[in-house]
Each structure stands twice: as structure tokens, then as C-alpha cells.
């Protein structure tokens with residue numbers, strides 16, 4: 068599904084964080100948003116998620132964003148799993164809330180846990196899983212809901228380098244064909260994952276590592 072952001076302006080109180088910002092993301096495109104700390108990367112995702120008021124327009128698959136919707140899934144660094152529910156029951160929960168029948172939601176949850184490499188861990192509680200595995204559960208939970216757009220806010224910021232590298236591989240694989248906006252500080256991650264990298268604050272769209280690095284450090 069395509070995502071169009073037109074003349075987006077967002078502020079908190081009297082300070083304007085994003086001003087007249089526009090971005091088009093084509094169906095299935097993976098766009099990385101980079102930029103210096105405080106430039107408004109998270110704010111952009113929150114606006115697309117419908118969590119903050121904004122001026123301008125945001126449309127997903129032709130529908131105007133007016134508030135939160137499960138069509139636009141937001142993934143954070145914090146996995147947000149419920150500690151008392153097993154991995155499979157965490158993945159199933161939003162499906163249950165959507166009214167997906169029990170057998171169908173179990174099948175869908177198991178399928179996604181398999182796709183993120185967690186076969187055999189379905190009945191583990193979050194505290195029995197590593198940080199990377201909990202992020203995999205979060206990814207399965209998000210994708211099982213079949214969102215039109217996936218919004219990821221520094222999802223791997225807390226992971227060690229090796230786990231992060233394996234999550235980057237996984238994301239490339241499972242989000243192939245899914246419209247994605249991915250925020251990161253990490254220039255290598257931006258260049259590795261993005262079909263396109265948007266550097267917020269400069270309005271530039273760049274693929275070259277040195278150009279992005281210069282813009283992020285500016």
C-alpha cells in the first residue's frame with residue numbers, strides 16, 4: 068500500500084518539530100528515515116501512526132489518517148510483550164481482539180513464529196527468551212495482523228551487534244514487499260536496509276553512506 072505525507076507540520080506546544088514535510092512511499096517500498104537526534108524522526112512515525120495531532124495530510128492506501136489504526140503497526144525498541152503470556156499467546160492477542168476465530172489465530176500465530184525463526188519456542192514466556200528473540204516475537208505479532216504499513220522506531224537499538232545483524236537479515240526477508248518506514252540513528256543500518264534513505268532535517272534523499280553520514284552529523 069502506498070503512503071503519502073503532504074505538507075506535514077507537527078509541533079509540541081509552541082515548538083515546531085516538523086514543518087511542511089512531504090514524503091511518498093510506494094507500495095512495498097522500504098524507506099529508512101535517518102537524521103540527527105531530535106530532528107523529529109519519532110514524531111514523523113507517531114504522526115503516521117495517528118498518535119499525534121498534525122497539520123497537512125497523511126494517506127495510506129488512499130485513506131486519510133485521522134487516528135490510530137491496526138492498519139499502521141508501530142514497532143518500538145521495547146518489545147511490549149505481556150510477560151504472563153507465552154510467545155504464541157502474545158502473537159494471538161491482537162488477532163483475538165480483531166475477532167479472528169481461535170483455530171485460525173493459532174494457526175496464523177504459529178506460522179509467523181515459524182517465519183521469524185522461533186519454531187520450538189512457542190510456549191516460552193518472554194522472560195525465558197533473549198532480547199533478540201523477544202524482538203522476533205514482536206515482529207511476528209505485528210506481521211500476523213497484516214498491516215498495510217509497518218512503522219519501526221529504532222527497533223534494534225538495544226540489541227548487541229550480532230543479534231542486531233541477524234534481526235536486520237530477518238527484517239529484509241520478512242518485510243520484503245511490505246510498505247515500511249524505519250527510523251534509525253545508525254547510518255550503516257540505514258544504507259543496508261533502505262530501498263531509499265530520507266535524511267530528516269535536510270530534505271535530502273540519499274543512498275551514499277558518506278553523504279548520509281555528513282548529513283546526520285551536521
Ligand SMILES: Nc1ncnc2c1ncn2[C@@H]1O[C@H](COP(=O)(O)OP(=O)(O)OP(=O)(O)O)[C@@H](O)[C@H]1O
Nearest residue numbers: 079080084102103104105106107108109110111252
Ligand atoms: N511529547 C513531547 N512533548 C514535547 N516535546 C517533545 C515530545 N516528544 C518529542 N518532543 C521534542 O520534539 C523534538 C523531536 O523529537 P523526536 O523524538 O521526534 O526526535 P528524533 O529525531 O526521533 O530524536 P532521537 O533520534 O533522539 O530519538 C525533540 O526536540 C523533542 O524534545
